[in-house]
Amino acid sequence: MESAIPTHLRTARTKDARTPKNYQPPYPSFVARHAPGVKRVVMAYFGIQYRDAPTQASRGALDWLASRFAGSNGPTHWDRAQYVDKARFTNVVSVAYWDDPKLFDAWFEAAREGWTGDVRTKDNAGFFIEVLRPAVESYETLFSSLGRPEGIAVLADDMSGEVQEHAYWGGMRDRIPLSQSDDLAPRDNPRIVRQGSRLQVVPQDNICMIRSGQDWTDTDDAERRMYLNDVEPVLRAGMDFLRDEGPAIGCFTNRYMRVLDAHGNATEKSYGQSWWHSLEALERWAESHPTHVRIFGAAMKYLSTLGPAAKLRLYHEVSVASAEEQFFEYLNCHEQTGLLNAVELVA
Amino acid sequence: MESAIPTHLRTARTKDARTPKNYQPPYPSFVARHAPGVKRVVMAYFGIQYRDAPTQASRGALDWLASRFAGSNGPTHWDRAQYVDKARFTNVVSVAYWDDPKLFDAWFEAAREGWTGDVRTKDNAGFFIEVLRPAVESYETLFSSLGRPEGIAVLADDMSGEVQEHAYWGGMRDRIPLSQSDDLAPRDNPRIVRQGSRLQVVPQDNICMIRSGQDWTDTDDAERRMYLNDVEPVLRAGMDFLRDEGPAIGCFTNRYMRVLDAHGNATEKSYGQSWWHSLEALERWAESHPTHVRIFGAAMKYLSTLGPAAKLRLYHEVSVASAEEQFFEYLNCHEQTGLLNAVELVA
Numbered sequence A, B: 001m002e003s004a005i006p007t008h009l010r011t012a013r014t015k016d017a018r019t020p021k022n023y024q025p026p027y028p029s030f031v032a033r034h035a036p037g038v039k040r041v042v043m044a045y046f047g048i049q050y051r052d053a054p055t056q057a058s059r060g061a062l063d064w065l066a067s068r069f070a071g072s073n074g075p076t077h078w079d080r081a082q083y084v085d086k087a088r089f090t091n092v093v094s095v096a097y098w099d100d101p102k103l104f105d106a107w108f109e110a111a112r113e114g115w116t117g118d119v120r121t122k123d124n125a126g127f128f129i130e131v132l133r134p135a136v137e138s139y140e141t142l143f144s145s146l147g148r149p150e151g152i153a154v155l156a157d158d159m160s161g162e163v164q165e166h167a168y169w170g171g172m173r174d175r176i177p178l179s180q181s182d183d184l185a186p187r188d189n190p191r192i193v194r195q196g197s198r199l200q201v202v203p204q205d206n207i208c209m210i211r212s213g214q215d216w217t218d219t220d221d222a223e224r225r226m227y228l229n230d231v232e233p234v235l236r237a238g239m240d241f242l243r244d245e246g247p248a249i250g251c252f253t254n255r256y257m258r259v260l261d262a263h264g265n266a267t268e269k270s271y272g273q274s275w276w277h278s279l280e281a282l283e284r285w286a287e288s289h290p291t292h293v294r295i296f297g298a299a300m301k302y303l304s305t306l307g308p309a310a311k312l313r314l315y316h317e318v319s320v321a322s323a324e325e326q327f328f329e330y331l332n333c334h335e336q337t338g339l340l341n342a343v344e345l346v347a
Helices: A056-070 A101-116 A151-155 A171-175 A221-249 A279-288 A290-309 A340-346 B056-070 B101-116 B151-155 B171-175 B221-249 B279-288 B290-309 B340-346
Strands: A042-051 A077-084 A089-098 A126-132 A139-143 A191-195 A198-202 A207-215 A251-260 A266-276 A313-321 A326-331 B042-051 B077-084 B089-098 B126-132 B139-143 B191-195 B198-202 B207-215 B251-260 B266-276 B313-321 B326-331
Touching: A042 A056, A042 A101, A056 A089, A056 A101, A077 A266, A089 A101, A089 A151, A089 A251, A101 A126, A101 A326, A139 A151, A139 A171, A151 A313, A171 A279, A191 A340, A198 A340, A207 A221, A207 A279, A221 A251, A221 A266, A221 A279, A221 A290, A251 A279, A251 A340, A266 A279, A279 A290, A279 A313, B042 B056, B042 B101, B056 B089, B056 B101, B077 B266, B089 B101, B089 B151, B089 B251, B101 B126, B101 B326, B139 B151, B139 B171, B151 B313, B171 B279, B191 B340, B198 B340, B207 B221, B207 B279, B221 B251, B221 B266, B221 B279, B221 B290, B251 B279, B251 B340, B266 B279, B279 B290, B279 B313
Parallel strands: none
Antiparallel strands: A042 A089, A042 A126, A077 A089, A077 A251, A126 A326, A139 A313, A191 A198, A198 A326, A207 A266, A207 A313, A251 A266, B042 B089, B042 B126, B077 B089, B077 B251, B126 B326, B139 B313, B191 B198, B198 B326, B207 B266, B207 B313, B251 B266
């Protein structure tokens, strides 16, 4: 058993961890380990939003983005997912990952112009960019099994052995290295700024973002039924709650998406991605709200029951970022899109 | 000026028409004219329903259906459209038209087995079939311009000259030949019957169906802006009302869809398709409900203002059908799908 916080990021603790005394987790979990030379990563979400059906322009924009990803200074890893939002628009979200912000900066300006710039105003679709570039002290990952990293963990050097800080309330915060000495509290509220046709959201300090994924590719028939019939509906109810009622509890927006393959078809993977006013708001929902308590309970029961036989893969990554580590921009999106929803909330 | 009812379908009138005395319509409209040998047509809607994103199976099913359409005894004309429904499922609806029911009957059984049969139960999608086979006395069409027929009118021999019965309340009923001697009143309510995995809705007499389309392909920039900014939002608000609040006023279900091209991309055509408890319920909404009065007013203003210069094309077809002329079947669809919504309504 090892700590989720790697040796080189351990600091003098001024904030208590919530790990129970003599704690033995009920099932194994693992975290991503970056090479010590990695100081900061970039997670960049590129969304396109349209009503009812894709257009030639929207497909062209997605192909264009894929070609930019494949180009010089492009991301080490990216994936694409799709969902229908609260306003019934279809959104296709491509997320790309770098572990060297200099490469991202060299890549980003042209990509930004091509995605939310004037060239897109005639496409009859909404476009958005949401970027976090957290220091490695400011985020954590968690995986229920080894062998298929997702998200930022694809860029990691390796995975840990079994870690201690999971499967109890508070584990998420305890896995973030900065929590050893910082309360990660939010400061200020986001504001909106118009820049030509674009709307930029000027962020607050310590916004929190979670990507939480599910992968039932490897399940056999019996386990697939257990997941799809018993667990997924509970998860979806929680995701729907955050989508519809999130703002009242500090969740600016929630996207529960199906991951797509290279042909745009649904795979047997999904993930929820949500933006929160604070890590604390996410914790409060997770620990006390019936919709998440049921999700947590279902996952605990599932993983404890099946043990190492479980073929379902669960993972997440949670980041807290300062205002300087954020970028949000929207073109022709409806007003409930992403952080625009946050601005309405605080206005 | 001619009557919308062709000579060979004129009968002794026992029900009064509502055409105003000495009526001159404010703008021209036209109706489809079938060859006199055509006695009955078939309108067959094939829907597939999935969450969030298409799958390889859903694309395969659509390709399979297209190949059936192209096969022996297939339809003379078909098109495909897509929308997101009230429950946020994406639906792709292919509608096919025959003007000889014998050809349809020879074609249908294998198509039905392939679309709602056991072969589809593993596709993780919903499938439905909704068929009307009205006699030519039981439906009407209306077009704002000549030269590009849509729907059942593609099968017509010709289009009429300018007809008199339009642009006043009651014109729709007055164009249906059977209305000369029949009140087209509903009888009975639909019931539901389980047949293996399929749910069949056993229909009522004189259900009413409308397909009402818009085509802005030919508009120049100024007219396109006028349509998309001034008219389309009014139309969408009315369509959303029917989708969300329709059952209370006798509209079982409403689909406001974008027509797709052969690659599955949105075209500059849309149509609303809705199922009603009765022609009278559709009339009552059209004449008195603010959402349709605004649509009607916007279309009247638009067509009267632009006159023959208008490049926007509007059309509809409205059918009333006896119980024997209907067929409704659903496999793995959510309970607010199509006529399933009607059954919930009357249960």
